[in-house]
Amino acid sequence: MGQHVQEKIAALRDELRKHEYLYYVLDKPEISDLEYDAMMRELQALEAAHPEFLTLDSPTQRVGGKPREGFVKVRHSSAMLSLDNALNEAELRDFDRRVRDLLNGEPFQYVAEVKLDGLSMAARFEEGQFRLAVTRGDGAEGEDVTDNARTIRTLPLKVPTHLPRFEVRGEVVMLQKHFAQLNEERERQGLPRYVNPRNSAAGSLRVLEPSITAARKLEFFAYLLLVDGRPAYDSHWESLQALQQMGFKVNPNNKRVNDVDALYAFCQKIETRRDDLGYEIDGVVAKVDSIPQQERLGWTAKAPRWAIAFKFPARQEETVVENIIVQVGRTGALTPVAKLKPVFVSGVTVSNATLHNEDEIQRLDVQIGDTVLIERSGDVIPKVVKVVRQGIDRRKFEMPKQCPECGSDVVRAEGEAASRCLNSNCPARLKESVLHFAARGVMDIDGMGDVLVDQLVDRGLVKNIADLYDLTLEQFLTLERMGEKSATKIRDNIDRSRQQPLPRVLNGLGIPFVGERTAQILADTFGDLDRIATADADTLQSANEVGPKVAESIRRFFAEEHNQALVERLRTARLTFTHEAKRIEGGPLAGKVFVITGTLPSLSRDEAKAKIEAAGGKVTDSVSKKTTYLVAGEAAGSKLTKAQQLGIPVLDQQALLDLIGQ
Numbered sequence: 001m002g003q004h005v006q007e008k009i010a011a012l013r014d015e016l017r018k019h020e021y022l023y024y025v026l027d028k029p030e031i032s033d034l035e036y037d038a039m040m041r042e043l044q045a046l047e048a049a050h051p052e053f054l055t056l057d058s059p060t061q062r063v064g065g066k067p068r069e070g071f072v073k074v075r076h077s078s079a080m081l082s083l084d085n086a087l088n089e090a091e092l093r094d095f096d097r098r099v100r101d102l103l104n105g106e107p108f109q110y111v112a113e114v115k116l117d118g119l120s121m122a123a124r125f126e127e128g129q130f131r132l133a134v135t136r137g138d139g140a141e142g143e144d145v146t147d148n149a150r151t152i153r154t155l156p157l158k159v160p161t162h163l164p165r166f167e168v169r170g171e172v173v174m175l176q177k178h179f180a181q182l183n184e185e186r187e188r189q190g191l192p193r194y195v196n197p198r199n200s201a202a203g204s205l206r207v208l209e210p211s212i213t214a215a216r217k218l219e220f221f222a223y224l225l226l227v228d229g230r231p232a233y234d235s236h237w238e239s240l241q242a243l244q245q246m247g248f249k250v251n252p253n254n255k256r257v258n259d260v261d262a263l264y265a266f267c268q269k270i271e272t273r274r275d276d277l278g279y280e281i282d283g284v285v286a287k288v289d290s291i292p293q294q295e296r297l298g299w300t301a302k303a304p305r306w307a308i309a310f311k312f313p314a315r316q317e318e319t320v321v322e323n324i325i326v327q328v329g330r331t332g333a334l335t336p337v338a339k340l341k342p343v344f345v346s347g348v349t350v351s352n353a354t355l356h357n358e359d360e361i362q363r364l365d366v367q368i369g370d371t372v373l374i375e376r377s378g379d380v381i382p383k384v385v386k387v388v389r390q391g392i393d394r395r396k397f398e399m400p401k402q403c404p405e406c407g408s409d410v411v412r413a414e415g416e417a418a419s420r421c422l423n424s425n426c427p428a429r430l431k432e433s434v435l436h437f438a439a440r441g442v443m444d445i446d447g448m449g450d451v452l453v454d455q456l457v458d459r460g461l462v463k464n465i466a467d468l469y470d471l472t473l474e475q476f477l478t479l480e481r482m483g484e485k486s487a488t489k490i491r492d493n494i495d496r497s498r499q500q501p502l503p504r505v506l507n508g509l510g511i512p513f514v515g516e517r518t519a520q521i522l523a524d525t526f527g528d529l530d531r532i533a534t535a536d537a538d539t540l541q542s543a544n545e546v547g548p549k550v551a552e553s554i555r556r557f558f559a560e561e562h563n564q565a566l567v568e569r570l571r572t573a574r575l576t577f578t579h580e581a582k583r584i585e586g587g588p589l590a591g592k593v594f595v596i597t598g599t600l601p602s603l604s605r606d607e608a609k610a611k612i613e614a615a616g617g618k619v620t621d622s623v624s625k626k627t628t629y630l631v632a633g634e635a636a637g638s639k640l641t642k643a644q645q646l647g648i649p650v651l652d653q654q655a656l657l658d659l660i661g662q
């Protein structure tokens, strides 16, 4: 039996590694998240039942090990120095001239790479296995963050290579979307927001609790490959390719170029794409490609002479806060927004900046009349970085006691950062709800933007999202700037949205805590809207990733009379309420056959069966070769013996619950 289980474990690990690589490094997943999670849980259960087969390079070890007392200092194999900067084209050309002079006119090439704005880290591998990760620290010595680094999915834990040992250096970053999610979550928990993705990546890598790092979803981009502190190949470009072949994430924009003109063109091109990358960059790094040439160029005390960082100008400007207003969102949250004296920031005129909430205003100590530094980062809305000068007649912002849209009371609940309008029929909330429902990626109703929604709501034509489906061509034609052609188009777009699949409908309803991913999981698990709407909190929690908070929020939403009426009207409008596709194969236990025997510690046989079935598994009575797992409790008898003879893995109650994700 040992043999059988060990092979199964090895096969699962290989599969998981393959899918991690496809998902995280290549961004081309071949299986759904649910299938991936199910495989991971299967491996976890097997390893829990057979700790003798557990190894540190297993994909399960990414979930985060035990907390530590403190960080151990480690010396770097060679110094991690920084780079000299070029702040404009002239300085870049100066650098190129120095290189050419020092190389006596010999031909050479540059490798141009994006300069990622995160924190650098060195990862050491022996016999293809990840062994140690060290932060940059002071350049000579850094901190051992091995357990935390292991949770980074783009850092492979095991790689195919002929090198007996090597070191990869690269940058740890947090994607802007994960940064935004993290801050939203922190706001919900009443915690202060992180200022930017770099700080939050640094904070997430240097925590003593690896499970926190795991939850933060960091990425590692590799940019140097060393053996014994020296480059592994004679060409840097070749090193990058070797890294890519081993399964590391190497930035896809990197390019080898022939001269400084092409290098500068690369810098300009990357700068125009800065907003679209999904992560923060602050420039371009150019490195002489040939390592023998690098060695001839050598180092100054601080930095290599063979490389330069071309820095993009900071996307920050000073301006005056002329007013602070509040905007009411879909959930009723009041967001303070600074109205700015318009200012040009790297190509865009900025006149609004978000201030998030009262705590943030207090942290910044910003008042109306102050001169502030604002920054455009990857986020859509610019933000206030700090107050540069206090205004002479500065005026404090006060959160209004009444909603500026509907006059209802505004309340800030204890432990919450947000103040909210309590009126669920507030027109501002309705407008935001309609915009969310119609948004791209939700119901995809093209043309349903601010201007149209304002008119529809203000004229009373739309009182809830279901009203959209009753709008007639004539009604559209009464609106401002609406001709026959555009009216027909928008009505057709609304019509077509009836075909959007259930996960989008669910997301569109705007249930608190139910976004795109949770909506997908709910649809996959329960297969139709009515089952979700009538489920109790326990049943809802049988879905993957749905905890008590989310379950309660869903339950409360569907218990509300107005929402029930809304659902009925959407049904009449023939929206998609069922979801065939992945219902069966989507559950975490899909395709698995269980037999239950003996007395389980806290679940009755029926409860265990219900849980397995809710997760997509099947329960049969007798053990055969088709049985995937035997779940065994106290006083298990002949079924246990038979399973052992057939080499079928045996789970206890806890292992079963782990497998389901509970």
Ligand code: IVH
Binding pocket: 081, 082, 083, 084, 113, 114, 115, 116, 117, 118, 119, 120, 171, 223, 285, 304, 307, 309
């Ligand atoms: S090469 C000697 N390549 O920028 C070579 N660095 O000021 C040193 N960085 O500390 C690093 N992207 O954290 C290199 N593609 C890239 C980079 C990069 C970001 C960071 C790195 C380093 C700093 C240098």
